[in-house]
Amino acid sequence: MAVRRPKLAPLLMGALAIGLLVVLGVQQAPEVRSSLRTFGHLHWGWLAWALGAQAGSMAALAHSQRQLLQVNGTKVSARSTMAVAYASNALSVSLPLAGASVGTAFSFRQFRRRGVDTATASWALTVSGVMSSIAFALLMTVGALLTDSPTGATIGLSGAAATALPMLALLLSLRFGNIRHSLNGAARWLVGRSRRWFDRPGEDAADAFEKILNQAAALRATPRQYGIAFFMSLRNWTADCVCLGASIAATGAHVPLRGLLLAYCLAMAAGSFGITPGGVGVVELALTASLVAAHMPADQALAAVVIYRLISFWLVMVIGWILVARLSSRGRATADEAAVPLREAVGEAPASSQSSPPETSVPLG
Template identity: 30%
Template sequence: MTVVQLPESPPERPPLRLPRRLPVRPVLCALPLLLVTVVAARHRAVLADGLGLLAGAEWPWLLAAGCATCLTWPAAACTRQGAVVERLPAGRLVAVQFAAGAANHLLPTGLGAGAVNLRFLAVCGLPLARSSAALALYLLAEAAGRVALLGLLLLAFPGALRLDGLLPTAALGPLLAAAVAVPVLAAVVLLGVRRLRTAAGSFLRTALAEARAVHARPARALALWGGAFAFPALQAGALVLTARSLGLSVPAGHLAVAYLAATVAVALVPTPGGLGSVEAALVVALVAAGAAAAPATAVALAFRAVTVWLPLAPGALTLAALVRARVI
């Protein structure tokens, strides 16, 4: 009788253990606070000087400047709402703008606020193509409102800026050449690469359709353009009030022109929230508006303390709370 030996069964393998999920959300919650600490440490001298100047300022004017700064977040929320057809939750939208302001000062210009708002629109149910088109429409309206307001103020106060001696004549040629070369080079690259051309064409069609849909509703168009004009006007008002709190006697219209000219000029500098570049541009613009160098520096530092440094930590906390609550 033949005995058939069955093959031995292979030893049992231990069950596969899936790697534990990385704690992404807690890290994202802590990241804004960490970035605030890093930015504050890097700019501690500017921060200390700006906050020190606030101690000697006239508090009624300074409180009014703080109120004008707080109103910029509802103005930004109004513009964001005007860029989409769907109705967004108003309270969360304002909170997101407050948090986006902090993110904007922690990342290169526009990237922080753009990323926060894109995520918020995605949570609200908008597809990426439409939310990107809404972001582009917002940026276009904000830039157009700022430049148009600057043009109107320059017509009202034609002698507001005296640029003689502030900008070397030899620098005008290279600046104009760079201003023309950059968009031309971008257009050449876009037209030369087929994949980029196709993607840009698709995005442009989506953006135009979104813009037509928004402007077909008067309430959305009013929110879009009203907020686009109100936001820089409130920021300029905060500068005027800060200057008054420190006793600067330059006319209010000239101060508003100086602020808008400085922010338009510095928009192409890719620094986080314009940190460093805005202060320098503001000092130059205030001197061009008629202020002495020392008071202009004091006003620029105090203004940035009110509008950037004081809201930065609360904005980062709000951003962390929104991430934790899955609002963004």
């Protein structure tokens, strides 16, 4: 069996980003040493605000998805959606390039285990992603308008348009039959090429995709559900930015209110390319540079970024991986429990039992 070699381009780009961070750290050694001294004089009250804002950000993400998952009356607990939000986020930020897809697939499987049908889970995750992107584009637009720099405003507005337009097109595809027809045609073409080259997926993959797409298009949330979901998506991004602002205040620096939002959005946009896991190196560079451009001292900007990333990335990721392990083990246990009645029904002893099969069994077919 041939061993697949890892793609070199993502690895090289990630190594380049981290290497650049190290080189800049060496070149800016005085600022680095000054930022380290900042950690000895932190304002702990603002750190508590940063932690609370980040917890609120994740809660808003979970609540947004929960609103959409309940579109057809299926009840999903707030505790479950919160756990899935943390776990899927951990998967998303831990893998370069494919992290977002892996995180979405994990969320989909977890929601299916909780009784949400395939079409609703697919629709909810799609619409949640669309709303999150539009909310981010809105914040970037506001940040661009707040800045005094024409260049910053141009970059911000261009980034907002590039983020929102593809998501709007995807959302419209669920409402108009001719667009869905084009998507189904493209899916059939892709499935055909994939089967020719790799002998997979199955022949009915295109039909299954069309069925799910049509079922998802038939779902209709109420204006209130849409409104709450979008507000929570907006709150998700806003609370994360508040976490950054509180991290800056924790260092004793003045928070650059006019440039903070655009600096945050530009850094998040840079990290979203997935060159490194969770944008490690990329986000730190972009955010520090943006804060310095917003007239923050370099040493305080670097210290604030380190605090912000420790809370918003590393702490949230650790919590998420703990929940990944817990949810995965619970899913395996559920699958084993579900398999026992099936094995007994076909006359097979459970794997954990040493007893002989029952004398009578349910005939198959």
